[in-house]
Amino acid sequence: MSTVRVRFAPSPTGFFHIGSARTALFNWLYARHTGGTFVLRIEDTDAARNSEAFLAVIYDSMKWLGLTWDEGPGAGGDYGPYRQSERAAVYREYLEKLKAAGRTYEKDGATWFRLEGERYEVYDEHRQKTVTKVKTAPIVIDDAIRGRVERIEDEDFVIVRSDGNPVFHFVNVVDDIAMEITHVIRGEDHLSNSSKHVALFQAFGVKPPQFAHIPLILKQNGPGKMSKRDQGALIEEYQTRGYLPEAVVNYISLLGWNPGGDLEKMPIDDIVAKFDLPGVNQSNARFDDKKMAHMNMLYLLALPPERFIAAARVYFTKHEVFAKAGVTSDPPAAYVDEVLLLSQPKIKGLEELPAYTSYFWTETYPTDEKARAKALGKGDPQARLAELGEWVQSADLATDAGIEAGLKALAESKGLGFGDYQAVARLAVTGLGAGPSITAIFRVLGRERVAARLGRLAASLG
Numbered sequence: 001m002s003t004v005r006v007r008f009a010p011s012p013t014g015f016f017h018i019g020s021a022r023t024a025l026f027n028w029l030y031a032r033h034t035g036g037t038f039v040l041r042i043e044d045t046d047a048a049r050n051s052e053a054f055l056a057v058i059y060d061s062m063k064w065l066g067l068t069w070d071e072g073p074g075a076g077g078d079y080g081p082y083r084q085s086e087r088a089a090v091y092r093e094y095l096e097k098l099k100a101a102g103r104t105y106e107k108d109g110a111t112w113f114r115l116e117g118e119r120y121e122v123y124d125e126h127r128q129k130t131v132t133k134v135k136t137a138p139i140v141i142d143d144a145i146r147g148r149v150e151r152i153e154d155e156d157f158v159i160v161r162s163d164g165n166p167v168f169h170f171v172n173v174v175d176d177i178a179m180e181i182t183h184v185i186r187g188e189d190h191l192s193n194s195s196k197h198v199a200l201f202q203a204f205g206v207k208p209p210q211f212a213h214i215p216l217i218l219k220q221n222g223p224g225k226m227s228k229r230d231q232g233a234l235i236e237e238y239q240t241r242g243y244l245p246e247a248v249v250n251y252i253s254l255l256g257w258n259p260g261g262d263l264e265k266m267p268i269d270d271i272v273a274k275f276d277l278p279g280v281n282q283s284n285a286r287f288d289d290k291k292m293a294h295m296n297m298l299y300l301l302a303l304p305p306e307r308f309i310a311a312a313r314v315y316f317t318k319h320e321v322f323a324k325a326g327v328t329s330d331p332p333a334a335y336v337d338e339v340l341l342l343s344q345p346k347i348k349g350l351e352e353l354p355a356y357t358s359y360f361w362t363e364t365y366p367t368d369e370k371a372r373a374k375a376l377g378k379g380d381p382q383a384r385l386a387e388l389g390e391w392v393q394s395a396d397l398a399t400d401a402g403i404e405a406g407l408k409a410l411a412e413s414k415g416l417g418f419g420d421y422q423a424v425a426r427l428a429v430t431g432l433g434a435g436p437s438i439t440a441i442f443r444v445l446g447r448e449r450v451a452a453r454l455g456r457l458a459a460s461l462g
């Protein structure tokens with residue numbers, strides 16, 4: 001067991017988004033890579049902005065992604081409690097330490113942290129008032145990703161508000177000390193806080209942890225950081241849309257991390273083995289929903305059939321696909337499995353399944369008008385329908401190869417080609433112009449359905 005202790009420290013003030021997931025993932029990966037400990041700490045001191053509902057989404061999303069925590073809510077550990085709202089006693093104790101060291105003072109009812117250095121007053125144009133500045137040496141943040149960063153902190157800052165609530169900077173540092181965190185891996189947006197944090201660590205007489213500020217995730221289009229409001233930002237959304245968690249994890253791992261070479265789809269064990277802080281880029285990553293969808297497709301394609309079926313069935317239940325298709329009792333399991341297997345190599349995501357398979361569940365599937373015009377626009381569709389209708393009565397529909405041979409023989413007997421039957425057959429049995437192979441559709445639908453559908457289209461043409 002290594003001594004590495006990392007933490008993911010979300011504030012439950014909003015939904016769990018790609019950025020949170022990536023920070024959680026990089027911490028988890030680093031812990032797993034080094035054999036260290038992954039701590040989940042909930043930074044919920046801001047009672048007005050926190051909600052139990054958001055907290056539940058954090059737990060749920062992390063579990064869904066497979067980012068299990070070794071210490072934290074529900075997992076226990078020797079450094080608890082792991083919710084800041086339950087750690088008031090710890091903060092009081094640490095505040096006393098700072099007081100005893102002469103590093104605090106009271107002003108306007110709040111407790112301030114006193115920087116070390118000579119004080120002087122200046123008029124601040126921006127704030128339109130006189131402020132007290134402190135002459136300090138630059139604070140050095142030794143960052144595993146960004147290298148040596150120097151920042152000036154030249155104003156004392158509040159650590160406990162007048163309402164008695166401790167401020168983020170204070171509780172964040174106290175907990176990193178109390179929980180013996182060795183590496184702080186967090187978003188680059190926190191780099192501007194780190195100089196305050198280093199000053200606090202020093203005031204406590206504690207060596208700061210190794211910082212690693214990971215690059216921002218930019219929104220797909222246009223400048224700026226991806227926010228929770230951007231399309232595709234919420235992890236919950238991928239869960240609902242039936243994305244595979246391993247695909248989401250794989251895609252997110254590549255947002256700002258470079259495993260070297262052209263590696264893209266990688267089993268999680270390989271990601272864990274390869275992940276390290278020097279491999280994290282300094283430059284920002286750009287979110288791309290097409291790449292995410294593509295990754296998901298690669299994972300769907302590679303799923304063993306029984307796992308694909310299981311995932312699709314979960315999706316069908318969650319989205320009430322049969323009910324929405326107007327089916328009152330679920331089709332036989334073996335039939336559903338056949339339809340799903342037929343679809344696996346053809347779809348990009350589970351969310352495409354309802355539309356892709358709709359005509360398998362009901363006789364009242366819609367007709368694509370363009371496909372209809374095209375299929376009926378050439379040759380003699382009525383004659384072909386009649387021939388197909390007769391053929392299907394006695395055709396061997398057991399295998400795709402058998403069906404293909406049968407259709408070819410039928411075409412040949414009329415001096416025609418396979419292609420002369422395909423479009424009109426597809427239109428009749430699916431209402432569409434594209435989809436799985438017509439032979440597979442015939443096989444899965446079976447004689448009765450195929451015959452009825454051919455007959456109905458023939459009848460509609462008069």
Ligand code: GLU
Nearest residue numbers: 009010011043172186190
């Ligand atoms: N609660 C902070 C956040 O949600 C944590 C910052 C940190 O990881 O230190 O961003």
